[in-house]
Structures are given as C-alpha cells and as structure tokens.
Amino acid sequence: MQYQCNECSATYKISALRYKCDCGSPLNLQKNASRRHERDVSIMSLWRYREALPISTGTEIITLGEGMTPLILLDSTGNSKHYVKLDYLCPTGSYKDRGASVLLTHLKALGVKEVVEDSSGNAGAAIAAYSARADIRCTIYCPESTSKGKLKQISAYGADLKLIPGNRMATTEAVKQAAENTYYASHNWHPFFLEGTKTLASEITEQLEGNVPAHVICPVGFGSIYLGLYLGFQELHEAGVIDRVPRLLGVQPETCCPIYNAYRDKTPTISRMPQTGQTLAEGITAELPIRGEMILEAIHWTNGAFTTVDDADIKAGMKTLANKGLYVEPTSAVVIKGYEKFKEAGIIRDEDVVVSILTGIGLKASSVP
Ligand SMILES: [Zn+2]
Incomplete structure (x- = not known):
C-alpha cells in the first residue's frame, strides 16, 4: 500500500514520515481492492472492522474503545424515519x-x-x-x-x-x-484520520442491518466526517456489501460556508470564504477546506447536497435534541435545521430513511449561550 497525491500523482511509502506531498497537496491512500469487509463481532469498538483498515497484523492498537455508538430513532412518520448516530458518546466526547x-x-x-x-x-x-x-x-x-x-x-x-x-x-x-x-x-x-472516520459507514450499515439509508446528514467544516462517510460507503459498495450509497448531505454555518457556495454556484473548485462573523458552530469554521477537490467529488459521486444554518437555527436544534434527551454541542445541532431545509428543498422525500450524525457532546461547550 502507498500514498498517492491527489494533484500530481506522486507516490510515497506509507512508512514515510510525511503528511503531504512535496507539491503541497494532500495525500490519499491508494485503493486496495483486496481489503476485506468482514467484521469481528467479538470486538466492541471500531476495530471490529480492522480488516478494512490499513493497519498490518500484529501492530499494537491504540484504542480507548471508540466507535460502536448508539443509532437511535429520533422521529418517524409513516415510512419516513430519522435516526441519529450518537457519536458524541466516543471516549473524548466526539467522533x-x-x-x-x-x-x-x-x-x-x-x-x-x-x-x-x-x-x-x-x-x-x-x-x-x-x-x-x-x-x-x-x-x-x-x-x-x-x-x-x-x-x-x-x-x-x-x-x-x-x-x-x-x-x-x-x-x-x-x-x-x-x-x-x-x-x-x-x-x-x-489520510489515516479519514480511515478512522470511514468506520461510521460500516457501523451505520451494520446497525441498520444492511438497509442503506437514503441520506446521511452531517456538519461540515474541513469535511473529516463527510469524507470518511464517502470513503466508507464507497468501499462497502465496491466490495458488494451494499447495493447503493446514501446521498451525503452537508450543513455549514452561513458565516463560513465555502463548500455550500461551490455547491450552489456549481463551480469546479472551492474558493476561500473569509469568515463573515461569529458562529456558535465553532467546530466547522473552515474558510478553505484542504481536501476541497475530494469533497466536490463526494458531492458528485453520492448526488450529495449542502445547505447552511444560522445561530438561531442552531439554538433551536439544540433545544429540539435536548427535549428528546440528547445534549449535544452547537456544531452538532446544525443537522436539525439542515434536515428541515433538505426536506423543504425536496431532497429528502416523505418516505426516506435518514441518519444524522451527532458529532460532539454538549458538556464541554456548556459555556456557549
Ligand atoms: Zn503532489
């Protein structure tokens, strides 16, 4: 297995102590078709999907029992179901x-x-x-x-x-x-960070017993969940574990939404958007995501969509979730208004099964109004 540059196609050994290409672009792991997508159900953490991770046998695993977070139903009407994945229950309080x-x-x-x-x-x-x-x-x-x-x-x-x-x-x-x-x-x-976040796709697939949701909604700043979901569902699809991929729906704060702008204007690249004001969503204020090209590819490949929310939406989202017993940080709460907006736009249809990722716990952001 090797790293490959998105931009210039240069390759490097994964034993190399580097985090980017000499040309300045991000690296990806070269696709490995032989990776298996079997799980070891005796392991109650994301390491049950170890066969799909680029870690060789015998390596000491640095783990705190992360992953295998609950997936619970938030709302349902008729065939429509909105699940939330409580990833804020990972050991440090975030995905x-x-x-x-x-x-x-x-x-x-x-x-x-x-x-x-x-x-x-x-x-x-x-x-x-x-x-x-x-x-x-x-x-x-x-x-x-x-x-x-x-x-x-x-x-x-x-x-x-x-x-x-x-x-x-x-x-x-x-x-x-x-x-x-x-x-x-x-x-x-x-790239190894995304290899970890991609396990969200395996867990959602396992927890819904192979019934792939129509959409997965997540907050997006630099895109480490969005891209993890993309990689994960793409690999599961290529391995024949699932027969289709969910549409990946991203939510950004309106004061810092360069990906939304590119999506709305259908531009071939993402341009820097200097933050135009404060936002409660401190976890997703990326003026220019590093893996912009890959995010656009993920939008294209999954027929994804983006929307934006403001602080009033975020506060309302926190309240909606807290009223159902879920205490999350403001960044996570963007998914609630996001869900409504995607529904109004006709992207989410009445009968759709949707999963929203709740990314961070409310306790460490309690000072936020
Ligand atoms: Zn390069």
Whole structure:
C-alpha cells in the first residue's frame, strides 16, 4: 500500500514520515481492492472492522474503545424515519476519536515520539487523549476563543496547549512553523484520520442491518466526517456489501460556508470564504477546506447536497435534541435545521430513511449561550 497525491500523482511509502506531498497537496491512500469487509463481532469498538483498515497484523492498537455508538430513532412518520448516530458518546466526547485511534496506531508503529496538531477543540482533545494512551508527547494549537471545557480537557490529558488569537485560520498558520520540526498529526491532512472516520459507514450499515439509508446528514467544516462517510460507503459498495450509497448531505454555518457556495454556484473548485462573523458552530469554521477537490467529488459521486444554518437555527436544534434527551454541542445541532431545509428543498422525500450524525457532546461547550 502507498500514498498517492491527489494533484500530481506522486507516490510515497506509507512508512514515510510525511503528511503531504512535496507539491503541497494532500495525500490519499491508494485503493486496495483486496481489503476485506468482514467484521469481528467479538470486538466492541471500531476495530471490529480492522480488516478494512490499513493497519498490518500484529501492530499494537491504540484504542480507548471508540466507535460502536448508539443509532437511535429520533422521529418517524409513516415510512419516513430519522435516526441519529450518537457519536458524541466516543471516549473524548466526539467522533474525532475514530480518526485519532487509527492515526495514533499508525504513528506509534512508525516510532513517532512527539506530535503537533491544530484544532478547534474536539480533534485536539482526541489527539491529546490518544497520544497520552500511546505515550507520545503532544502539543495542540487552538483558537483563543475555543470553548473552555475543550481547552481544559486537552490540558488534562497532559498535552501542551498553545492558544492562538484570531480565527481558526490563524491557528492553522501558527502550527505550520511548529510542524517544520515536529511531526504534524493533522486530522485534516493525514489520510489515516479519514480511515478512522470511514468506520461510521460500516457501523451505520451494520446497525441498520444492511438497509442503506437514503441520506446521511452531517456538519461540515474541513469535511473529516463527510469524507470518511464517502470513503466508507464507497468501499462497502465496491466490495458488494451494499447495493447503493446514501446521498451525503452537508450543513455549514452561513458565516463560513465555502463548500455550500461551490455547491450552489456549481463551480469546479472551492474558493476561500473569509469568515463573515461569529458562529456558535465553532467546530466547522473552515474558510478553505484542504481536501476541497475530494469533497466536490463526494458531492458528485453520492448526488450529495449542502445547505447552511444560522445561530438561531442552531439554538433551536439544540433545544429540539435536548427535549428528546440528547445534549449535544452547537456544531452538532446544525443537522436539525439542515434536515428541515433538505426536506423543504425536496431532497429528502416523505418516505426516506435518514441518519444524522451527532458529532460532539454538549458538556464541554456548556459555556456557549
Ligand atoms: Zn503532489
């Protein structure tokens, strides 16, 4: 197995300590048709799908029991069913544990001793926790405005926390210098992170007993769930496990929605959209996603769609979910208004089965109004 560049097709060994191509573009793992999609039901974590992951036999697995989160019915009328996947119940309180477990397993096997990462909070907490588990030193860069609960959590795992003034983009700029000397365990750049998030597709398929939902809705910033779902469902389809793929529906905050803009205007590339104002959805404020080309490919390939929400929508979404016993962070709550908007637009039809991903727990964002 090798890495291959999206842009220039250069290839690299996966043992190489790199996170991007020499040309500056993101790397993907070359497709491996021989990967099996059988599960080991005795393992109650995402590692039950290990056969589909690029980790060789005998490797020490860095795990905290992530994955196998509940999939519950939120609403149903007639044949229409809206399920929510409670991925905020992963060990650090967000779905990012999926990517962190697979990425840190890979880095530990390569002998990496120290990593840096930049994050809006949840990925930082996940990388910090799994680094602690792997006995790897870790420094996390976060925007100064990150929820206090997330910052406290990152420090609690023993990571060195660097707070950067300004928006999410400023944090990305700040980590670049550190990444010149220390391995950059970036959840947005590293292809192994997506290998972890792709297990969401296997779990949804298993939990719905092979009945593929018509749509999966998720919040999208840099796209680490959206692309994970894309990879996962694509592989399951190619392996003949499922006979069709769900339409992947993304939701962005209207103050930072470069992917939505490209979708709406049908442009061939995604252009940077400087954030036009604050949003409660701190986890999905990416002015320019790194894997833009792959996101557009995922929209095209799954007949996907995008929409946007504002802060009032997010607050209403949190309330709707809390009234049903689900306490999530604002970023996760975008899926509720997103569902309504996709329904109004005729994308979700009356009889459709839909799964929305609830990405982050409410507890660490409790200071948010
Ligand atoms: Zn390249």
